[in-house]
Amino acid sequence: xxxxxxxxxxxxxxxxxxxxxxxxxxxxxxxxxxxxxxxxxxxxxxxxxxxxxxxxxxxxxxxxxxxxxxxxxxxxxxxxxxxxxxxxxxxxxxxxxxxxxxxxxxxxxxxxxxxxxxxxxxxxxxxxxxxxxxxxxxxxxxxxxxxxxxx
Numbered sequence: 001x002x003x004x005x006x007x008x009x010x011x012x013x014x015x016x017x018x019x020x021x022x023x024x025x026x027x028x029x030x031x032x033x034x035x036x037x038x039x040x041x042x043x044x045x046x047x048x049x050x051x052x053x054x055x056x057x058x059x060x061x062x063x064x065x066x067x068x069x070x071x072x073x074x075x076x077x078x079x080x081x082x083x084x085x086x087x088x089x090x091x092x093x094x095x096x097x098x099x100x101x102x103x104x105x106x107x108x109x110x111x112x113x114x115x116x117x118x119x120x121x122x123x124x125x126x127x128x129x130x131x132x133x134x135x136x137x138x139x140x141x142x143x144x145x146x147x148x149x150x151x
Contacts, residue, residue: 019079021046023095024086025067028109030054032084035112037061043084046095048072076104084108119149 020036020043022029029045029052036043044066045058051069058065074094076083083099083106090096099106114121122137124130138150 018081019044019077020082020084021076021080022084023047023072024089025049025052025054025058025069026086026088027054028086028088030057030061032109032112033058033062033065035109044068044077044080046072074098076102080104082107084112 020041022032022036022043022045025045025047029047033043033045033054034057042062042064046068048071049069055067055069058067072093072095075098076095081104083096083104085096085106085108087108087110091100096106124133124137134150138148141148
């Protein structure tokens with residue numbers, strides 16, 4: 001994903017007035033659609049699946065969004081200025097390779113969150129134990145008098 005700065009005007013700087021392509025229409029794509037709606041924006045959405053699970057939610061929050069299901073294009077349309085990508089996608093997909101070759105900005109929902117969040121963030125990763133470690137850290141920080149929000 002793109003290298004980001006902590007500029008307070010990050011969204012206006014990196015979310016150009018141009019056209020946005022969201023790659024993936026699952027939970028992440030639907031979440032990005034809801035966020036784009038709060039920003040007064042719309043986008044084109046693509047997904048390799050014939051019936052992605054987030055289609056109804058995307059259509060409900062962004063009724064003017066264009067949706068393409070069943071196959072990812074091999075290249076980014078020339079009118080696209082920015083890509084928002086679900087983190088589960090392989091970066092070696094032809095579509096994302098084309099975006100990289102054309103130096104188009106590619107961001108994830110996590111990128112958007114990290115720049116919209118004013119608080120400190122702790123990331124817990126791994127294959128096993130994330131919920132347990134999250135709960136333990138939540139309890140420890142609360143016990144120390146630190147206000148936390150986990151999820």
